[in-house]
Amino acid sequence: MLEKIGRGELSIIESDAVLPSSSATHLPKSFHSPVRAAAIPSDSQPNLRPPAIQASAMPQHIHIHTPPSVSPNLDQPIEDDDDIKFSISDISLPRLIMTAVCAAVIIGSLLYIADRIISITTGVITGQESIEDIITPITGDIVAGYTVSDEYGIRPFHPVTGEPNVPHNGVDLAAPVGTPIYAVGKAGDKTTVKCWWDEDGGGWVVNQTAESYPGYVFQSLHMSENGCKEGESAAGEVIAYSGNSGLGTGEHYDFRVKINGEYVPPATKYLESAITGQPLKE
Known part of the structure; x- marks a missing residue:
């Protein structure tokens, strides 16, 4: 085959075309895929070129589907930093007050208990109270x-x-x-x-x-x-x-x-x- 190609009896044709369906029915299955290279006798080369694809066979319109985009709601006002700070302070202020009150109660109770322990301990040491007064x-x-x-x-x-x-x-x-x-x-x-x-x-x-x-x-x-x-x-x-x-x-x-x-x-x-x-x- 290489010798025939060298003598000009065969030529190599490059093509990406696909044979139309009307012609494909008369060809073997091997011809249904695109032909990248084929060895064809030179004397019959003009007759074996695939017919031109009609323009009407090409798609006239191409539809590209894109997912809908989410657009921001421009009608909704955006809070500025002052509004955000105010809302946070407004929510946390009662908690801060409650925490301060609880802390004051606990500290007061601890101080009172400490004072009582010191007082009772002093009384026990001086003999004014007994250890049973603590229990x-x-x-x-x-x-x-x-x-x-x-x-x-x-x-x-x-x-x-x-x-x-x-x-x-x-x-x-x-x-x-x-x-x-x-x-x-x-x-x-x-x-x-x-x-x-x-x-x-x-x-x-x-x-x-x-x-x-x-x-x-x-x-x-x-x-x-x-x-x-x-x-x-x-x-x-x-x-x-x-x-x-x-x-x-x-x-x-x-x-x-x-x-x-x-x-x-x-x-x-x-x-x-x-x-x-x-x-x-x-």
């Missing part, structure tokens, strides 16, 4: 057969009102309505009892003082309206009965202690005396 029950403890349902301290929120960081100035016992409450004091002490209604949610309140504890007030909240014995009583006598008055989630006994007008963590020994009637030891 106060916590939630889950058992005192005189009753479970402590809430301890002294700051509550995350009030169980009824939902107010956050509310101080609870007493110790709650899960005692049923009608549990007798006794006058607190040493054996032979005279106590003074006063009953009154607390409009801030404490219900019927019983205050008692004892001769051996000047400056102390032993307080009982949410008491029963009936059975409160005002006036003088001896330590160990029944002075009132627990109830479910005032603001609360259920019947319980709320015991508190004040020293010189300030609430302090109630010592377990005072709570035991109030719930059992046993006189305090010397």
